Amino acid sequence: MHRGIQRMRSAVAVLASLAVVAALAGCGRQADDSSNNESVGKTTIDSKPAKEELTIWAMGAEGDKLPSLIKDFEKDNPDVHIKVTSIPWSSTHDKLQTSIAAGQEPDVAQMGNTFMAEFGNAFDEVPANLDLSDLAPGAVDGAKVKGKQLGVPWYIDIRVLFYRTDIARKAGWDHGPRTWDELRRMAQDMQKQDGVQYGMYIGPSGTDNFGGLSPFKFSAGGNLCNEDCSKWTIDTPEAHKAITFTSNLFKDKIADANADVSPGADIASFASGKTPMMMQGPTGIGQVEQVGGKDITNKFATSPIPKDKSAISYSGGCEMVVFKNSKNKNAAWKLVQWLSKPKVQVKWYKLSTDLPASEKAWEDPILKGDDKLAAFATQMKNMRSVPAVTTWTQVSSQGDKIMEEINKGAVSVDEGLSKLQSAADAAGMGK
Structure with a gap:
């Protein structure tokens, strides 16, 4: 412990x-483009x-x-x-x-x-x-x-996938999901087990909801901006594929569209077995062990992000x-x-x-x-950060609101991504 x-x-x-x-x-x-750049690149160790x-x-x-x-x-x-x-x-x-x-x-x-x-x-x-x-x-x-x-x-x-191995075994699974199709099927199979309410926790709303879904877009072959980050690429076929997949998890009640998104809520639900899969960072290991008690360590495992075209995490x-x-x-x-x-x-x-x-x-x-x-260690070889532009937080904040609308069925994927692309274009890429 x-x-x-x-x-x-x-x-x-x-x-x-x-x-x-x-x-x-x-x-x-x-960022102020008038800053003095004379010293950039001149330091030698x-x-x-x-x-x-x-x-x-x-x-x-x-x-x-x-x-x-x-x-x-x-x-x-x-x-x-x-x-x-x-x-x-x-x-x-x-x-x-x-x-x-x-x-x-x-x-x-x-x-x-x-x-x-x-x-x-x-x-x-x-x-x-x-x-x-x-x-x-x-x-x-x-x-x-x-x-x-x-x-x-x-x-x-x-971010990698956390899953409850004890519940997975009861559902007939001896490994973590390797593809999107396996992710959905494994979540459905675990959801049928006693005490399980939802197959997977995905934050439906709140801060960083948009960024939290980025591994699905990355894995579908998409990105958040073009190669030189001079233009936002929000409304793309890859994004439609990714957000359709995640929003269907809510639509089909495999994930809870009204889930508690307060800090630690996903950990508590995972440790209790009510929601036996989630995406979490490295600190989630210690949180689960702390909340779940001494017996939880042998009841969960981690696996890389399930792949579509690839498996790229945030x-x-x-x-x-x-x-x-x-x-x-x-x-x-x-x-x-x-x-x-x-x-x-x-x-x-x-x-x-x-x-x-x-x-x-x-x-x-x-x-x-x-x-x-x-x-x-495996996921380190396939990861991507959010765009290093000054307007990222502005776009991310809009993304959080629109993803919540999509996740809760208030707008369609097409309408939501179109709205977000327009908002991102209006924000621009900053200085």
Whole structure:
């Protein structure tokens, strides 16, 4: 239970952070194209020990745990002194906004991926000699803004499928669903078992409802914007296929169109067995173990997102960025480089249960030996982040409202996607 309790503590902070990021990422300061870009791409990391003083901002639970990790970097670099400031997620956006406006940014900061576009003009471009080849490609792409690599993935947050193995066995299933067709049939079969109310939990409404359905669109071969992200691609055949599939789960009462969407409601329903399948991130493991008690660990498993044309999941998480105004960029990038090393990422996982972005870190026994993490390791190879544009939150908010209308049968899939495409086109792609 130690692992579950530890994960639960991290989970509360992560869930809070995701909610705040989703709510705030589109507010306030827009990226200013008049910013001074002279320093972008000019920093080079040398091989000498880091020196000087560095300031780093980290958010929520990560901010509380990071100082103990940083001590190892300071031991290897005795002439560097690092001050870690822990900032609540609830005040992160405003603090970033005011500090950038005043030119009082830290040297390094943890950055939610939905903040990357809005504040990107304040970030230094990642040095060309900082090797990113070990980091999950989907996470690396998520730290790019308009083709520029402005951040280095620190940890990732992927959605995979959770299912109750005990109920699945009763329903005649010995594996997780591999395709959309299997997902629907398995949900129907489990729904027939005693105590089960709905075959699968899908959030029908609320914050991030639209983003939560993105793995279905990705897996159908679609995306949220075109290749260079100059145009929204909401109303497409791939989106129609995906949303028709998910909305039919509600229509056929396999999923509950009026489900409780308050934080933790899906976990409670899953742990009780009332809804034996759901899509969740890594913190869901600890939450289920905490809510379900000591016997639940052997009653559930994880599996990759079921495929249509492919099986691509949503990629979240955080990057580390260095600010252009930093007077200690060389040392700052050395710290970011160190944080991305496999051994450091493993140690950070032990402290925080944040999943490593480093692919080599997943070879460590603590990660490789955990059967519930295996699906995440597989899914890391097929994940995609939401568009790094300043209008994403505006479009996502509209998407949440329209998806709720579709899920509850108030509008058709055709009408809903057409409305959302028009709203997205009106919002544009930002600066």
